[in-house]
Amino acid sequence: MIKKAILPVAGLGTRFLPASKSIPKEMVTVVDRPAIEYVVREAVEAGIEQIILVTHSSKASIENYFDRNFELETALEQKKKFDLLKEITDILPKHVSVVSVRQPQPLGLGHAVLCAKDIVGDEAFAVLLPDVLVKNQSSDNDLSLMIQRFEQSQAAQIMVEAVSDHLVDQYGIVDVAVTPNEGESITMQGIVEKPAVGTAPSNLSVVGRYILPAQIMGLLADTPRGAGNEIQLTDAIAALQRSEETVEAYRMKGQTFDCGSKLGYLKAVLHYGIEHPKLGVEFKGLIQELAL
Numbered sequence: 553m554i555k556k557a558i559l560p561v562a563g564l565g566t567r568f569l570p571a572s573k574s575i576p577k578e579m580v581t582v583v584d585r586p587a588i589e590y591v592v593r594e595a596v597e598a599g600i601e602q603i604i605l606v607t608h609s610s611k612a613s614i615e616n617y618f619d620r621n622f623e624l625e626t627a628l629e630q631k632k633k634f635d636l637l638k639e640i641t642d643i644l645p646k647h648v649s650v651v652s653v654r655q656p657q658p659l660g661l662g663h664a665v666l667c668a669k670d671i672v673g674d675e676a677f678a679v680l681l682p683d684v685l686v687k688n689q690s691s692d693n694d695l696s697l698m699i700q701r702f703e704q705s706q707a708a709q710i711m712v713e714a715v716s717d718h719l720v721d722q723y724g725i726v727d728v729a730v731t732p733n734e735g736e737s738i739t740m741q742g743i744v745e746k747p748a749v750g751t752a753p754s755n756l757s758v759v760g761r762y763i764l765p766a767q768i769m770g771l772l773a774d775t776p777r778g779a780g781n782e783i784q785l786t787d788a789i790a791a792l793q794r795s796e797e798t799v800e801a802y803r804m805k806g807q808t809f810d811c812g813s814k815l816g817y818l819k820a821v822l823h824y825g826i827e828h829p830k831l832g833v834e835f836k837g838l839i840q841e842l843a844l
Contacts, residue, residue: 553599553699553703554598554599554600554675554676554677554678554699554702554703554763555599555600555601555602555675556600556601556602556604556671556672556675556677556678557595557600557602557603557604557677557678557679557680558604558606558664558665558668558672558677558678558679558680559588559591559592559595559603559604559605559606559679559680559681559682560606560655560661560664560665560679560681560682561576561578561588561605561606561607561608561611561614561682562606562607562608562611562654562655562658562664563577563608563658564658565577565578565812567812567813567814568580568812568813568814568817575613576610576611576613576614577683577811577812578611578614578682578683579613579614579617580811580817582685582811582817582820582821582824583821583824583825583828583831584828584831586614586617587682587685587811587817587820588614588617588682589617589643590685590824591680591682591684591685592618592644592650594680594686594688594693594695595678595680595695596644596645596648597693597695597696598678598693598695598696598699599696599699600648600678601647601648601649602648602649602650602651602671603618603648603649603650603651604651604652604653604668604671604672605650605651605652605653606652606653606654606655606664606665606667606668607652607653607654607655608654608655609654615650615652617643618643618644618650619650620641621640624640625637625640625641628640651671653667653668653670653671654667655667658782659777659781659782659783660777660780660782660783660784660785661681661782661783661784661785662772662775662782662783662784662785662786662787662788663772663782663783665679665764665768665769665772665785666769666772666773666783669769669772669773672766672769673766674766675766676702676763676764676765676766677763677764677766678695678699678761678762678763678764679761679762679764679785680695680760680761681760681761683760683810683811683812684759684760684761684808684809684810684811684812685808685809685811685820685824686711686759686761686804686806686807686808687806687807687808687809687823687824688805688806689805689806689807690805693806694711694735694761694802694804694805694806695711695761697735697802697805698711698737698761698763698802699763701737701800701802702763705737705798705800706765707737707739707797707798707799707800708762708763708764708765708768708789708792708797708798708799708800709737709762709763709799709800709801709802710726710740710743710758710761710762710789710799710800710801710802711758711759711760711761711762711801711802711804712726712756712757712758712759712801712802712803712804713756713757713759713803713804713807713808714731714755714756714757714803715755715756715757716755717749717752717755718749720746720747720749720752720755720757721746721747721748721749721752722746723746723757723758724743724744724745724746724757724758724786725743725744725745725746725747725752725753725754725755725756725757725758726740726742726743726744726753726754726756726757726758726801727740727741727742727743727744727753727754728740728741728753728754728756728801729741731754731755731756731803732801732802732803733803734803734804734805735803735804735805736802736803737800737801737802737803738800738801738803739798739799739800739801740799740800740801741753741793742790742793743758743786743789743790745779745786756801756803759804759808760808761804762785764789765792765797767792767797768788768789768792771788771791771792771795772785772788774791775787775788775791807823809823822839826839
């Protein structure tokens with residue numbers, strides 16, 4: 553079973569300036585909780601028991617959020633605010649741990665993953681990019697289904713979603729022989745970064761969710777710096793394929809929101825807001841009032 557998930561949170565979040573100048577972009581709230589909590593919840597629902605934050609000195613508030621705050625808990629208990637006390641103590645289930653490791657230099661996603669090598673050890677693991685929220689349509693979340701597929705096939709899994717043909721030049725696009733059904737995986741030949749419209753091998757874009765075998769760490773250690781003078785995870789995945797290991801694209805059932813972009817963040821607030829158990833009905837009313 554996949555029990556460990558790496559969340560790279562060391563990035564500066566330049567797409568979210570000026571807010572991210574003092575607030576980690578992962579801590580920007582979507583309705584009433586930080587974006588990263590949704591990602592951690594997704595991982596926990598898929599059976600993950602250890603969250604590995606690859607972090608930076610400016611991101612201490614993320615670690616603090618998932619830690620206990622005894623002073624606050626005591627104050628809420630004394631004031632008999634038991635509903636709020638339950639909310640903050642339920643952020644992280646008791647069987648789940650959060651650990652962190654520093655990324656000393658901003659050398660890309662591949663390098664961030666490599667920083668967690670000693671914690672991961674010789675186990676297969678998940679990678680979840682915290683900029684992307686995955687909203688699932690069923691009780692079995694996509695990450696859980698992707699993990700199940702990995703355990704059946706032992707093939708590395710990369711989550712993908714279909715995008716409009718005219719938008720393929722904004723994403724990494726997987727090369728597959730045929731497009732799989734939602735909730736299914738298919739062997740992929742590779743990833744083409746931001747292909748020109750009309751030249752893309754498919755319309756399936758990489759989402760930011762990976763299930764990878766332990767051997768990817770050795771490949772990352774041997775991967776030279778590539779685009780942007782960074783160690784690219786996609787280069788190590790290509791090396792994995794060259795070693796005759798199968799890599800599969802898993803086509804998701806749910807919906808994604810890119811909270812690293814301002815418009816994607818606002819879209820997430822709308823979608824999660826209207827489904828909020830306490831605020832949803834009133835929030836829908838506000839949206840209807842604003843409709844011109």
